[in-house]
Amino acid sequence: MKTFFIATSFLVGTLGWAQTPARPDITGYWELGFDSASVPPASLVQPVTPAIEREQMRHDAEWIRYCVPLGMPYILSQSPLDIRQSPTVTAMVSRVPSSTRYVFTDGRKHPEKEDLDPTSNGHSIGRWEGDAFVVDTIGFNDRGVSRLPGGGVRTPDSHLTERYRLMDNGNRLSVTLTWEDPKVFQKPHTYEYRYYRIPKITGARVLPCDTGDQERAKFLMSAFGN
Amino acid sequence: MRFTQYLLAAVALSSPVWAQSNVPDLSGMWLVQDPGSGSFEEWFANVPKPELRPAIVEDNKKLEAAAKAGAVVNTARRTAACPIGNFPLMMASSPALNLVQTRDEILLGAESNRARFIYMDGRDHSETKEPGYRVSGLGHSVGRWEGNTLVVDTMAFPAQVCDNRHPQMATPAGGRAKETTRLTERFQLVNHDELTITFTYEDDTVFVKPHTFTYKFKRVPEGTPFESADDPRDTAFEKRQYGSVETPKQK
Numbered sequence A: 001m002k003t004f005f006i007a008t009s010f011l012v013g014t015l016g017w018a019q020t021p022a023r024p025d026i027t028g029y030w031e032l033g034f035d036s037a038s039v040p041p042a043s044l045v046q047p048v049t050p051a052i053e054r055e056q057m058r059h060d061a062e063w064i065r066y067c068v069p070l071g072m073p074y075i076l077s078q079s080p081l082d083i084r085q086s087p088t089v090t091a092m093v094s095r096v097p098s099s100t101r102y103v104f105t106d107g108r109k110h111p112e113k114e115d116l117d118p119t120s121n122g123h124s125i126g127r128w129e130g131d132a133f134v135v136d137t138i139g140f141n142d143r144g145v146s147r148l149p150g151g152g153v154r155t156p157d158s159h160l161t162e163r164y165r166l167m168d169n170g171n172r173l174s175v176t177l178t179w180e181d182p183k184v185f186q187k188p189h190t191y192e193y194r195y196y197r198i199p200k201i202t203g204a205r206v207l208p209c210d211t212g213d214q215e216r217a218k219f220l221m222s223a224f225g226n
Numbered sequence B: 001m002r003f004t005q006y007l008l009a010a011v012a013l014s015s016p017v018w019a020q021s022n023v024p025d026l027s028g029m030w031l032v033q034d035p036g037s038g039s040f041e042e043w044f045a046n047v048p049k050p051e052l053r054p055a056i057v058e059d060n061k062k063l064e065a066a067a068k069a070g071a072v073v074n075t076a077r078r079t080a081a082c083p084i085g086n087f088p089l090m091m092a093s094s095p096a097l098n099l100v101q102t103r104d105e106i107l108l109g110a111e112s113n114r115a116r117f118i119y120m121d122g123r124d125h126s127e128t129k130e131p132g133y134r135v136s137g138l139g140h141s142v143g144r145w146e147g148n149t150l151v152v153d154t155m156a157f158p159a160q161v162c163d164n165r166h167p168q169m170a171t172p173a174g175g176r177a178k179e180t181t182r183l184t185e186r187f188q189l190v191n192h193d194e195l196t197i198t199f200t201y202e203d204d205t206v207f208v209k210p211h212t213f214t215y216k217f218k219r220v221p222e223g224t225p226f227e228s229a230d231d232p233r234d235t236a237f238e239k240r241q242y243g244s245v246e247t248p249k250q251k
Helices: A002-018 A050-065 A214-224 B002-020 B040-044 B054-068 B087-091 B235-243
Strands: A028-038 A081-085 A089-093 A101-104 A123-129 A132-138 A159-167 A172-180 A189-198 B028-032 B097-101 B105-109 B115-119 B140-146 B149-155 B169-171 B175-177 B182-191 B194-202 B211-219
Touching: A050 A214, A081 B105, A089 B097, A089 B105, B087 B169
Parallel strands: A101 A123, B115 B140
Antiparallel strands: A028 A081, A028 A189, A081 A089, A089 A101, A123 A132, A132 A159, A159 A172, A172 A189, B028 B097, B028 B211, B097 B105, B105 B115, B140 B149, B149 B182, B169 B175, B182 B194, B194 B211
C-alpha cells in the first residue's frame, strides 16, 4: 500500500514536471580556456589599412580608458561569464565594465527602429531550436569595444545571431556568433567560443576601473599619441 | 522490495526539481511605487521612522546643515578603490529593477551597468572574510525560500563609500548601512503584477531596534533596461556632473 502511494506521488510529480518542456539549462559560471576560440578571418567589404586599424584601436582604447560599458561581443571574450537562464529572460554578466546583458524569451519582438534605444549590448531576443538557444540581437550603439574577433567592427547596423549549445554532458558550452552587416562584411562572419563550466566565481565580481588614474590613462592611450 | 527501493530513489532524485518548480518565479521588471510625492528624496524616506542612536541623530543634523549650505552634489572622485553600487539607492531607484531568478543565483539588475547577486546555492557569508574579497556597496547576499517568500540575508556593506555628502550609505529615514549592518529582505509576490519587499535593517551602532519598512513594486510588462548614455569624453560632462546644481546663496 505504501508502495502504491509512493508510486502515485512520483507519477503525479513526473507528469507535472513533464508539462514544462524540457530545455537545456545554460545557467552557470563559464570560463574561456586557452583553446576556447576558433576564429577565421572575416571577409571585409573594405580593406583595413594601417590607418583604419589604428583608428579602430584608438576608439576601443578610449572607451576602456573611460570605464564605460564595453558591450558585445567583448563581454563574451572575458571570463568568467555568469549566465542566468529563467523562463522569460536570460542574463549574462561579465566582470569587465559592462551592463548586464538581457536576452528576452517572453515572446516579445525587437522594438521598432524609432523606439529602439541603442546600447553597447544591443537588444536581444531568444528562442529555442531543438537543443540550441538562438539569440538575435540588433540595436547596438557605437560605444565600447567595437572591434570584432577575426576583423571588422560592430556598428549600429550590425545584426548578430548566436547559437548556445551545451556539450560534454553540460560541462562545456559552445557559442557560435554570426555577424551580418553589409557595409562591413562581404558575407556573414562566423566564429565559435567554447567555454568550460566552473563551479563558482571567486574573487571580485566586478573589476575595478578608475577614470582618474592618469598613469593608467597614459599607458592605454600612449600608442595613439594621446 | 527492490522495486520499492527504486521508487524511493526516483522520488528522492525528482523531489528537489519538483519542489523548485513550486516556488514563485519573481523574474521580470519591477517598478518601485512612489507613494505620491514625486520627489525622490521624500519618497525614499517615506517609511516608518526608525529610532536612531544619538550619534546618528547628531550626524544627520550636520548633514542637513551641510546640504542647506550647498553641499548637495557629490564631488568625490571615482577611484578604483571605491565600492561599486549603493544598495539603498538601488532598491529605491526610479527605473525598474530587472529580476532574473534561477535556482542557484538570483540576479537583480538596476538602471544600468552592474547587477546585484543573491546566492541561493547554500553558501554563507564566509567568502567576505577571505583575503582579496572586494567589498561592494550592494553587500553580500544569500537567500532561501520560506514557503512562497524569498528571504535574503545581506551583510558586508562598506564602511565608507565615495560620496562626500554621505560617506556612509544612507538608508531611508536617516539610517545607515555600513560594515556592521545586517539586512533581511522578504520578497513576496502579491499577485502576478505586484511584488513587495520588506526590509529590516539591524545595526546596534545605528538603530535602537531593527528598522522595518516595505516597498511596493509593480510589474513592467516588456520593459527594457536602460544603459547610461553619459559620455565622459565630453568636456562638458564633468561640468554637468559636478556643476549642474546651483549653490544656494549664503546668508
